[in-house]
Amino acid sequence: MRLNAVPLIALLSLFAIPVAAQECGDADTPCEIPSGTYHVAMPDAVAPKGIVIHLHGGGGRGRGMLNSGLGKEAVKRGYVFVAPNGYHPGARFVNNWSVRAKGTNYENDDGVFLRDVLADVRTKTGLADAPVMLAGFSRGASMAWDVACHDPTFADAYAPVAGAFWDDLPEICAAPVNLFLTYGWNDRTVPLEGRSLRGGTVIQGDVWASLKVLRETNGCTARQPESSSFEGDLWLRHWTDCNAGDIQLMLHKGGHGAPSGWGPRMLDWFEEQTS
Structure with missing residues (x-):
């Protein structure tokens, strides 16, 4: 029995190497590509369940996401948690993302960058086919x-909080997706109706208009959701008549941020979409 146990342990160790040997990625030493x-x-899991990516807000940095509620909960549940750095040295705001918006130009395409990040993480961890959730703040x-909208196969589920499309909004997206949007009723930084910046040359998009684009992409037959629910200070709307994809909207009484328990809730929903 001991002769058989040694090779088995060695074999398990080989599978554990990709996720255990972390040479970069902590707060002080980001991974470079x-x-x-x-x-x-x-x-700690030998075989992680999947990959969760969280994009920081404008002016933020990826290292700040490591201690977020979503980050801690993702690692606790056995997911690889990834926090990229949006970086545009020639732009007005250096730590930013190349969001498609009328009146803005960026030297880097973050759609390409995020694909590179995901490919590097999959290579380092060996998670070639693991499910992915892409979350983001502001x-x-x-x-x-x-x-x-433009690269829907990037992730299996999307969890934006306090942000939507910027004008000009797309007329339709490439394919249906699963998306859970969270928003503060009193958000004044990125209001539900959007707002104009720089003398009207750049405009934050209307959240309701963004949801309309997604409903049409997912083939939802009605504008209004089929059901709504309430959980204390949370108001939820559920579109269930769509041909493909899942759309959820959660509103809370706060401002520009996420309500308590947002991270675990998003992971619960993600697991529902990938189970």
Whole structure:
């Protein structure tokens, strides 16, 4: 029995190497690839369940996401948690994302960068076919919307909070997606109706208009959701008549941020979509 146990242990160790040998990614040492940098937190699990990517807001950095509620919960549940750095040295705001918006230009395409990040993470971890959730806050949420619309196969589920498309909005997206949008009723930074910036040359898009684009892409037969629900200070709307994809909207009484328990809820929903 001991003769058989040794090779088995060695074999298990080989499978554990890709996720255990983390040479970069902590708060002080981001992983570097030709198109940028990212942070990553590995779970203790020998075989991680999937990959969760969270995009920081404008002016933020990926390392700040490592201690977020979503980051901690993702690692606890056995997911690889990834926090890329949006970086545009020649732009007005350096730590930003190349969100598609009228009146803005960026030297880097973050859609390409995020694909590079995901490919590097899959290579390092061996998670070639693992499910992916892309989340984002504020400007990062808008980037998540753009990826969902123009590169829908990037992730299995999208969880933007406090952000949507910017004008000019797309007429239709490439394919249906699963998307759970969270928004503060009193958000004054990125209001539900959007707002004009720089003398009207750049405009945050209307959230309701963004949802309309997604409903039409997913083939939802009605504008209004089939059901609504309430959980204390949370108001939820559920579109269930769509030909493909899942659309959820959660409103809370707060401002520009996520309500308590947002991270675990998003992971619960993600697991429902990929189970």
